[in-house]
Amino acid sequence: MYVGVDYYPEHWDLSLMEDDLTRMKEMGVNIVRIGEFAWHLMEKEEGQFDFSFFDAAIEKIKQYDFKIMFGTPTATFPAWLAKKHPSIFIEDENGQKMAFGGRRQYCYNSRVYQEYSLRIAEKVVKHYKGEEAIIAWQIDNEFGHEGSDMCYCGQCHADFQTFLEKKYNTIDELNEKWGTIFWGQTYNDFSEIPVPKKTITVHNPSLLSDWARFRSYSLSQFALKHINLVKEIKGDHQTVTTNLPGGFFDKWFDHNEFTRDLDYVSYDNYPVWGGLKEPVTPAELSASLDFVRGLKKENFWIVEQLMGAQGHDVIGYLPRPNQAKAWSYHAFAHGCTNMLYFRWRGMNRGAEQYCLGIVDANNKKTRKYNEVQEFFHHIRNYEHVFDAPIQAEVAVLYDFDNVWSWRAQRQSSMFNFTKELVRLYEPFHRQNASIDVIRYDHDFSQYKVVVVPVMKMVKPELAARLEAFTKNGGTVIVSYRAGVKDEYNNIPFGVMSPGKLADLLGIEIEEAESLHEGQSAPIISPSGDESSCTVWRDIVQPTTAKTLYQYNDYFYSDYACITVNEFGAGKAYYVGGGVEVDTLCNIAEEIAKDVQLQTMETSAGVEAVQRVVGDETYVVVINHNGYEESFSGRTLQPYECVFFKKEEGGELHELS
Template sequence: MHLGVDYYPEHWDIEMIDEDLTRMLKMGVNTVRIGEFAWAMMEKSPGAFDFSFFDHVIKKCKEYGLQVMFGTPTATFPAWLAKREQSIFNITKEGNRLAFGGRRQYCYNSDVYMNYSLRIVEKLVQHYQKEDQIFSWQIDNELGHEGSDDCYCENCLHAFQQYLAEKYASIDELNQQWGTIFWGQTYSEFAEIPLPTQTITEHNPSMRLDWARFRSHSLNQFVQKHIEMVRKHKGSHQTVTTNLPGGFFDKWFDHNEFSRDLDFVSYDNYPVWGGLKEPVSPAMLSMTLDFVRGLKGENFWIVEQLMGAQGHDVIGYLPRPNQAKLWSYHAFAHGTNNMLYFRWRGMTHGAEQNCLGIIDANNQETRKFNEVQAFFKDISAYETMVDSSIKADIAVLYDFDSVWSWRIQRESSQFNFTEEVVRLYEPFYKLNTPIDVIRADVDFSSYKVLLLPVMKVMDDELTQRIETFVKQGGTVVFSYRAGFKDRENNVRFGEKLPGPLAELLGIEIEEVESLHEGQTFSVVSNDNNTGTGKVWREMIRPMQATSLYKYTDTFYSNYSAVTVNKFGDGKAYYVGGGIEAALLNEIAEEIADSQNISTIASEKQVEVMPRVTEDGQSYFMVMNHSGEDATYRNTPLAPFECKIIQGDSKL
């Protein structure tokens, strides 16, 4: 098991390295990650490559028995390159060229940047291909993060036009698919197609979906070329990964495309960051980890695990004593099997002075050091457990065409895609049963329950696969707006909503209502159980389906809000609005019971994650996410405590 820290020896007097490495060993570190922002040190002028500083660092790591993950340094390019090649810079939607001084200011479609970046990667990997201490290469750093996945430069314009010319058989086909007759937008050649920059009202939704696909294509082809370069020159003992940033559904790229080419997926886990007054919810955090695990369907690394408070400008919530330690256990519970903390020591210069590490700028060993030390000692005893695979009966399905369709047209001012994913995920998460979060084109036939939050874009292929799943005894839960648009982001003609899902769901939707801040609706069940909702609602008329909840207001009391339909040997649920958690919890319990899914009851803020090793040994990771004492079946839990219980039949 790799347990370690992100180390930036170039930020400090190199004479401190022995002291640093000695203290790391004391804390339980066996691995460091280095190098990902140091291009300017490795190539101080064009073509003048010098790796001597890192030669010394790696020599020292070898002396202390520390393994090394080396980051290729292309996320921050040297000042000489910025001065020499202005065409490499990202251009914002407003037409502003990004300035040198931050990070990831480059354009993924710049051939000039591609060549320079591949050259430094080639020289670096060649230099260390025989170095036994380096076991893995990290590609770039948090690709596409902080808005760097979107660019509107001339490189992107020409690449976009070429992308469309390759996708569509002719400009006439594009005009037909996009419906460019609207507002007289018809094109006579691909060279006439503009970038979707600022205009009056909005650009064509079909164009914008193709633009989103193009952005994803741009990033992925950049990453894949870098992966290929590393694979070409690395040693046979060295692996390839890259560190994914959070906020997956707020990005303009599909993480699946390049993740499949990695030896293992890595993630940067920040339950709180600058400006947040409190951490994300345990359900939200769990869903993100399940998403990462779902990219390759296997356990993953965390190469940046938060320990201290964070912020480039405004500092976020201060993790309470043992809370960040709990987040570390929690990550291992959801499929992490190797972990590096960000960062070894907080920096005294630059934009991340407020991104605190294990040791602060005072260079003292304090509570955070002791927490990591205790965690490393404890978790290292459970290597077999954390290497075990997680088997889930429930899967959340997502499709980036739907994600991007919602980003292009939110429809409600209160809509947030990630929150709608959590809306369906959380009721099942509370049952303490494993859940996978996977792209919809993955084989889902082995699951018992599928959750499809706000799947606005649907095609016949996905519909047929889901129908087969339900006919064979599976349960599916859709939430609102399902099937509203086709694969080109156009509204279906001549079909009543929910379009291709009408037979499966056994309903018709006559009208919809977008709700805004302060607006809610009330619903009531057949047995007078009441609840509320927000964001969106749909007036559902059951055809073959059974109504579970109806609206209570005067005009729409004859319409259903939640339905279930028997289809073959299975069931299809439809949640026609932003229904509150209490009602969805009841539905989740009913589904889990009917599908014979193993669940574990616990207090509200206590999570229990079962793990089973390859040889059949059972463990339960019991986590108290609250700042107050809790219990689990007579077992006391201190605030933010995790207890790992082995083979307890009572659980």
């Protein structure tokens, strides 16, 4: 197991290295991550490559028996390159070129940047391919983060038109699929098609969908060029990864398109960052980790794990004593196998002075150092537990085409895709069920429950697979607006919603209503249980389905909000609005009993994750609360994590 820190020796006087490495060793470090922002240090002038600084740093690091993850330094290019080739900069929708001074300002489609970035990557990997201490290469840094996945420059415009010409046989086919007859937008040639810069009202939704696909293609192709180059050159003992940033569904790229070519996925885990007054919920944090694990259906690394408060400008919430350590245990419980903290020491100059690390600019060992030390020494005793694969029983599906369709037309001002995914994820998370968050085209036949949040763009093959899954005894849960769009982001003519899912769900939807801030719709069950929904409501007419909750207002009391339909040997549920999570939890509990999910009962805010190693079962219990809780007769301190092992009779034995 590798546990370590992100270290930037170039930020400090080299005389500090001895003391830094000594304290790291005492803390339990066996790996450091270096190099990913140091292009200028390696190529101060064009074509003049100098790796002497890192040669010396690596020799010093090796004296402490540390391994190294080395980052190809292409996320921050040198000022001389910016001056010589200003065409490499991203251009925003107003035609404004980004300025030198931040990071990741480069256009993925810039041929010039591709050439220079591949050259520095080639040089550094060739130089260190035989270095035994370097066991991993990190490609670039946080692809697509902070808006760097969007560019409207001339090169992107030309490549977008070529992308469309390859996708559609003729311009007439594109006109037909996009419906360009509307507003007189018909094109005579692909060269007439714009990029979606600002216009009066809005752009064609079909154009926006293909633009999003093109953005994803652009980033993925850039990433793959670098991944393939490094794989071709690297030493046999070295692996290749890249560090993914969070906020997956707010990005303009499908992470699956390039992560499949990595040796393993890595992630930067920030439960809180600048601007947040409190961390994301345990359910959303868990869903993010399950998404990362779901990309390759394999365990993963975390190469930036938060320890201190964060912020470039506004500083986010300060993790309470032991809270960041709890997040670290939580990450391992959900599939992390190796972890590096960001960062060893907070920088006292530059843009990230308030991205605090294990040691602050005061250079003192404090509470944070002690927490990481305790964590490192403890977690390494359980390497065999966390190396074991996770076999989930519940799958939550997503499709980036669908996500981008929602981003083109939100329909409700309150809509947020991530929150709607978590709305259906959380009822199973609260029961401590094992969950995978996976792309729609993964094989989901072996799961017991498949959850399909707000899938308004349902592709024919997905509809057929959901039907087959349910017929064979599976349980499907689908939420509102399902099947209202086709793959071109258009509403099918002559088809009643939910389109291709109508038979599976046993419903028809004639009308629907967006709900905005302060609006909600009351619902009630036949037994009198009351609830409500926000964001949206579908006015559902069951055909073969049974009503579980109907609307409880004057005009729509004869219509359903939540239904269940028996289909073959299985069941298909429909949730026709943004229903309160507590209500969905009640339904999920019934589903769990029905399909015999492996669950564990815990107090609110206490999470129990089961990990199976051969015929042994371990239970990792995390108290996410800032107050005492209890589990299996054991008092849990605020943010405490406790390991148990299941005995033959099912009793839990606490481990040290």
